[in-house]
Amino acid sequence: MRPLVLAAAALACAVAYAPAWATSHVFLVQNSGWMEPFYTDPASQYKPLVEAVIGAATQPGDALVLASFNQGLPGAPSPRALLARTVDNKPSSAAVHAALAPLAVARKPNSNALADTDLGEAVGTAMTQALGGKPGLVWLFTNNKNSPNNDQATAQRNREFYQLIHAGAAISKAIAFPLHMPVKGERYSANGLMVYVFAVQEQGRRELDALLRSGRLAQVITEPPARLKPLDQDTVRLVPTRVENVPGVTFATLPDGRLRADVDAQATANGPAPAARITWRLENAIYPYTIAHARIAAQSALAGAVKPIGLAQREVTALAPGKAQPLASTMELPVANLPGKWSLAALRSAGSAQVLPGRIDVQLAEQRLELSQAFRQRMATLFPGDPLPDIFTPPERIQGSHATLPVEVRLQHGAGPLLAALGGLFAVLAAGAGGLIAATRGRKVLVTIEGEPRTVHTKAGAKTPLYDRAGNKVAELHTTLFGNRLADVREGAQVRLGR
Template identity: 75%
Template structure:
């Protein structure tokens, strides 16, 4: 690990931990600014917006509690290490500080002469992941003209492909985006028409940080170009947007503002107790700019409460689905509700009179998928990087033949108050019966028995056993009293004992 890596790694590892208030939300950023010989016009053209762009991207990408390492890079040589840290700190630096750091930055030179430094993109990205981030989650930003030529290697196509393979095959990089920007500059020796800004999300934590940044809209205030997706090409490749829904008895469908589908079921209707179906027309959108899905087999299924059912699609193939040009897709959606709590369940009774929300999903799968780089993107790359073989390195990896996308579904099951009222009524009846039994069990009773022709009146209660004696004082029987009456037990042989009837006879 070089000196810059040890220093920057220490900063990133300790920065967030030093402030407990932001630990859970802070992100780590490494900004790599190319200053090799191929970048000469970006530094020497008086009108070059290169450094100003870096400043504004840093400002947009970072939240107040994030940690940062800003470094220049070209190709590391003995006596001229690369990357070289320019700034490392916790918290977003202000524009004046960034300008003060970037302002003096010039084109790098090889040791012992005036020759301009070469470029090694893989060395820079690898050093940022393993060194500055120390293998931990974060975002690595790369500002480059895509001329990857270590040791002044003229085989830039091969070098670019090696860099691209690092992105696709590197396990640490979970997401990668590229922003092609128009930036015409003229230097003393070279000229350029464009610049590429990459962002690499390291590990799942970095992918979540990138998703949150894109969702915030901060970056779009600086870079308005649509990002080209490099990785992954097998997840969230298409989007299903409900365009028209035909309701069915007992089920009402609605499209939420975030694009999710909501189904409201009335648990008291027979349709909700079976398998409610609906005709839904979707807009199938390609979410993999700059790729066109030239062909793919498509299938879908709905999952709810642990049950999965297929979604019947009108077409089972996709053809020439270009980014930004949705295709209609009709379907029959059957909600799997067999495992949804019934109206007599505890869940239903606890939410009686209101709705219970059950999360579900619709999963779309593409198989035998063929991707092609869109002609529009190729033309734009040719305009920004004339003569550069860059578009070839956007060729999708051959092993990516399938992909999946998930559309969240919210099912609201409306339970009526009838079952709850019935259960409450039954509970009151049960309590009343129990109360009556309790009164009957404790209420004193009067019974008349006849022993040897002598009438006797006894007071007893349910559960009591009363001995009966003759005139000589000998026990001749027992009187057992229950909730339902009286009976004689253990009557002595030869004794005359009997219960008087209701009339006392």
């Protein structure tokens, strides 16, 4: 087995025994030649940053894998395991600090030359061998240089790294944090550091989104995350700013940004479908890209009906990251598709609101993204002369995107239909109870046999034989809910109902 595979097998131990619900983290710390000032400058905050990020990103139960990386060579595998453990209730800071403390700049085998770097190799090994093809998060701490000697393979490695991120199906989401970290060593100096986070598979993406929402990482890294992937989802955000209510419909914006429509079922039952005029704030949510141009369309999916939304303008131009532009629209509510007042759902929710989930879909076509000038300048300052910012160039195949705004329709039904239904139910139950009583109650029936009146005790459904004075059967008395009758009367017998 090759040394690189042996090292990767050691990395996989913690991942293999992590609980199913936990997040698997692989932290890759670069220690190749260009990283020399980050290790030799006494004021360097490189290792303290790594420790702080690990402490913020992991929680009890997570699998924590820490490894150094440069470029794998025979006799010098990369990545190299430093720590592999399952995070428990005790802080991991001491173990992480002890693992990082002796880490120094790597050299090539049997040489004083500083080690080269292969970013793609490090990330690929973390995904395929450390994570074993399972979901998780791969963290990369790097100065963005792929070779200390700028050899002919550097450009090729950069392209491979670009393809791994943008074209690789395994990485579902990728973000980066360019950080200001000036350091000066004996050989080199640097102004900045890049922290990448790669979410592997859809579960990894959900885990990364949850981590970002928690705010734990933002307590360590205050810079906004720069998105690398995906660039075709959630590129814009819709925020309602003004809503003109229509008869029978009242709109409100919920604290989480969703739009809620309260519909009075009685007011909209007989009239035309109400159309609300809504003004939105269309925000660019894809930092650090400017939406240079895109054609925009929108539709609503409410109560099982998909309807186009009329927009006052059909194009977005020069929308910088974090900026917004107003967007007026007209949205028709599909009243005909809403449950009627006699539906089971309406009866169940009588006296309260029946909640119908929906959404508004926004599509951007012919989309053209450009890296914002402010971000370009920041990257040029942090990484002067570095070609790797090309990784932020959007792939040509991405010419469209979509975003979704959840909408909640609350249908208000009065209690009248429910009361009427309950009244009808009680009437049926009362009739049934009366019938049951009538069926089980005993009856007295007067019959006359050979001129002698007799009283027969019977009940509904009974067939009672009748006899003369000699004990011969002369007839049968059949009793129902609706009356009595004589059956099987013997020929010549003198028998009748009543006197």
